[in-house]
Amino acid sequence: MISLSEFASKRLLNEYGLPITKEFLAKDAEEAVKVANSLGYPVVAKLCGETIQHKTELNGVRLNLQNRTELEVAIAELEDISGDNHEFLIAEQVHGKREFIAGYHIDDDFGPVLMFGLGGIFTEVLSDVNFRLIPCERYDMELMINEIKSTRLLGSFRGEEEVSLQDLILALESIAACGLGNPDILSIDVNPLIISKSKPVAVDALVVKS
Amino acid sequence: MKTIRELESLFNPKGVVVIGASTHPGKFGFVALHNILSAEFRGPVYATNPQKPKILGIQTHEKILDIPVGKADFAMICISPDKIIDVLPELAQIGIKTAFVVSGGFSETGAKGQALERQLIAKADECGILVAGPNGQGIVSTPANLCSQIVSPYPPRGNVSIASQSGNILSAIMNLSRVSNVGIARAISIGNQGHISLADYLDYFSQDSETAVAIIYVEGIPDGRKFYESLRTTASKKPVIVIRGGSTESGALAAASHTGSLASDHSIFAAMVKQAGAILVEGVQNAFELAATFSVQPLPNGKNVVVMTTAGGWGVLTADAIANTSLTLVPLPDDLKDSIDSLLPPRWSKNNPVDLAGGETRDTIPDLLSLLLEHECVDSLIFLGLGIQGNVARSYFESPYANEGTDRMAKFHATQEERYAMSIITAINKYGKPVLASSELSIADPSNLGPKTLRDHGVLCYRSPLIAVQCLSHITNFAAIRNS
Numbered sequence: 001m002i003s004l005s006e007f008a009s010k011r012l013l014n015e016y017g018l019p020i021t022k023e024f025l026a027k028d029a030e031e032a033v034k035v036a037n038s039l040g041y042p043v044v045a046k047l048c049g050e051t052i053q054h055k056t057e058l059n060g061v062r063l064n065l066q067n068r069t070e071l072e073v074a075i076a077e078l079e080d081i082s083g084d085n086h087e088f089l090i091a092e093q094v095h096g097k098r099e100f101i102a103g104y105h106i107d108d109d110f111g112p113v114l115m116f117g118l119g120g121i122f123t124e125v126l127s128d129v130n131f132r133l134i135p136c137e138r139y140d141m142e143l144m145i146n147e148i149k150s151t152r153l154l155g156s157f158r159g160e161e162e163v164s165l166q167d168l169i170l171a172l173e174s175i176a177a178c179g180l181g182n183p184d185i186l187s188i189d190v191n192p193l194i195i196s197k198s199k200p201v202a203v204d205a206l207v208v209k210s
Numbered sequence: 211m212k213t214i215r216e217l218e219s220l221f222n223p224k225g226v227v228v229i230g231a232s233t234h235p236g237k238f239g240f241v242a243l244h245n246i247l248s249a250e251f252r253g254p255v256y257a258t259n260p261q262k263p264k265i266l267g268i269q270t271h272e273k274i275l276d277i278p279v280g281k282a283d284f285a286m287i288c289i290s291p292d293k294i295i296d297v298l299p300e301l302a303q304i305g306i307k308t309a310f311v312v313s314g315g316f317s318e319t320g321a322k323g324q325a326l327e328r329q330l331i332a333k334a335d336e337c338g339i340l341v342a343g344p345n346g347q348g349i350v351s352t353p354a355n356l357c358s359q360i361v362s363p364y365p366p367r368g369n370v371s372i373a374s375q376s377g378n379i380l381s382a383i384m385n386l387s388r389v390s391n392v393g394i395a396r397a398i399s400i401g402n403q404g405h406i407s408l409a410d411y412l413d414y415f416s417q418d419s420e421t422a423v424a425i426i427y428v429e430g431i432p433d434g435r436k437f438y439e440s441l442r443t444t445a446s447k448k449p450v451i452v453i454r455g456g457s458t459e460s461g462a463l464a465a466a467s468h469t470g471s472l473a474s475d476h477s478i479f480a481a482m483v484k485q486a487g488a489i490l491v492e493g494v495q496n497a498f499e500l501a502a503t504f505s506v507q508p509l510p511n512g513k514n515v516v517v518m519t520t521a522g523g524w525g526v527l528t529a530d531a532i533a534n535t536s537l538t539l540v541p542l543p544d545d546l547k548d549s550i551d552s553l554l555p556p557r558w559s560k561n562n563p564v565d566l567a568g569g570e571t572r573d574t575i576p577d578l579l580s581l582l583l584e585h586e587c588v589d590s591l592i593f594l595g596l597g598i599q600g601n602v603a604r605s606y607f608e609s610p611y612a613n614e615g616t617d618r619m620a621k622f623h624a625t626q627e628e629r630y631a632m633s634i635i636t637a638i639n640k641y642g643k644p645v646l647a648s649s650e651l652s653i654a655d656p657s658n659l660g661p662k663t664l665r666d667h668g669v670l671c672y673r674s675p676l677i678a679v680q681c682l683s684h685i686t687n688f689a690a691i692r693n694s
Contacts, residue, residue, distance in 0.1 A: 109475075110434035110435060110482055111434065130481055131481035132481060133438060144481075
C-alpha cells in the first residue's frame, strides 16, 4: 500500500473536479513566506509527505496564521517536529463551521463504495456516515446525503448559507470518478470537506494505492 | 445466472423422487417422504431404498433406473455426501432436472468438504441437474402442495416467499405463518448455495406470479454485486424484506483510512439494502409481520393515517409512535368532524386519534370505519380496541354466575367482535386502503372472535399498535418510492 501525500492526493482529486484549497509546497520558511504572499494571509502550514498521514496526532498543523512572523514561528516549530524529512504545505485558510467527510473504498463484498457523513474531529465518535455502491444514479447520491442524521447541518446554519446540494453532489461524483478511474486506488479520504459559504472545499485528503 | 425456467421444477415439480428413503421415523429419508406424502403432493412420488421395503404405502425401488423415465423431475436427496455424486447420472437418465441435497458434510465442514462440493457441482453441471443446498433443510412450495423438507411444519398457502441461509429461521417464519394464518408460497432453506445462490432465488421470486412479497435471511454473500443487482431488480417489482445475521471484520484497510474504519460490514450492508430498494428489518418476527402487511394490505396512496380507537391509552401511544415515522396523523377536516358528530355522542375526541370514548352502539364501528375510509384525506387507518367486547363475553361465558342475561350479553359482544373484524376485512377490499387492527388479545386470547375472525381470513392482527405503525410506515414508504 502506498499513501500519496496530502498535496498529491488533493492534486489528483482536483483533476477529477473536486474543489480543493489553494496551496503550494515549500521547502523552508523563505519559500513559505513567498507562497503566503501570493495566497494572502491568513494561511495554514502543515507537514506534508508520503510518510506523514496523521498530521494532527503529530501536532503537524498550524492554522489561521495571520502574518509573516506567525508563519515563520510555525515553520520553525514544524521543522523541530519533523526532523530532516520535511516539506511544508502552505494553504489558504478556509472559513466554514460545517465539516463533512467523504470517501471511497473497495469493499470486500460489494466492491467500490462511496461514503458521505459528518466530518471533523468527532467523525469516528459520532459515526454519522452513509454509503452507496457506485457507480450509482445522482438520485442515490442525493439520498445518501439526506439520509445522514446531521442533515440539519445542510440547511442554513448559524448564519451560514444553505449548502448547495448541486455542488456537494458534484464533489462526491468527482471522488467517485477518481476512485473508479484508477483501479489501483484502494481508498480515498476527504476529511474535512468544509462548507465555505455554500460550497464544499476539500481541506485535507488521503489517497491510498495498492 | 439461473433462469426461472431452470428453477421451475424445483418449485413446481411434476413428480418427486426421494433418494435414500428410510423405514426409520428418526431418519431424514423417512421424514422427507412423510412430509411430501402428508402434504398431499399433487404428482407422483417415488422413493429408493436398497432393501425395497414398502414405506408409508409407497413401494420403494432398489435402483434409480427402476423408476419410470420422465415421471419425476425433482429429487430429494437424503443419502450420505460421498454417495451423491454417483447417483446424479442415473437421476439425469430418468429425467430429473433439479435436486435438493439435504446432506451436510460439504463446504461447511472445511477443505475436504469444499473439494467434495466442487466435485458435486461439476458432476451436476455435467448431468444437467441443478442442485439446491447442499446442507439445507428442504423446500416448501404450497402452489404445488410440495413439502419436501426434513423439519418444520407445512404452512398455509399464501403469497409470501422465503429464501433463508438458516433452516431454523425458515422454520420459525413458517411457524409464524401457521399461527397467524398468513400464508406462504415458496420457502427454501438455501444451504451452502453451492450451485444456486440467493441471487438466483431472488430472480425466481421476482418473476414468480405466486410471490407477492419476499423475505430473505442472509449471513454471508459469495458475490455481493450480483446479489445487489438481483435484490434491486426484485425490489423494483415487489417488496423484499431482508434479515441480516452475523457480521465480519472489515478488511485490513480499516486501519489505514477513516473510510475503511467507518465502513463496518453492517453499515455498508444496510446502505446496500436501502440503495437496492429493499427493507432491512431486525428480527424474524418483525420481518414476518411486515411481510404479512404487504401480503394482505393494499399499498396506501399517501402518508395520511387516521387512528380509530376504543382504547384511549393505546391511541396516545400510537400517536406518539406515528410522530416518530414519516407518517402523518392527519388533522381532521371540518366536514369529516361534522360527519363523525352525527355518529358519536359529543364526548368523542374531536381529533385524530378518533377516540370513541365508549360512545359506540351496535353499528357505530362499521359505520365510522366506512366514513373515515371514504374520505379523501385518509390514506390508511389503524384500528385499536378489537377484542375488548369479546373479552367481556369471555368473562361472562366462563363466569360461575352465568345466567340467561349474561349469556345473552356475552353472545351479543362476541357477535359484535365478529362483525367488527368482518367490517375491517370488507373495508380493506372496498376502499383499497390499508386497515391495520391491533390487539394484544391476538396473543392473550387467540379464541377471541375479533382477532380470530381476522386470522381466519388470513389478515394479521398486530400484537401491538407500535408494530402496526412500523409496518404501515414501511409499506407507505415503499408505495411512495414506487410512485416517484
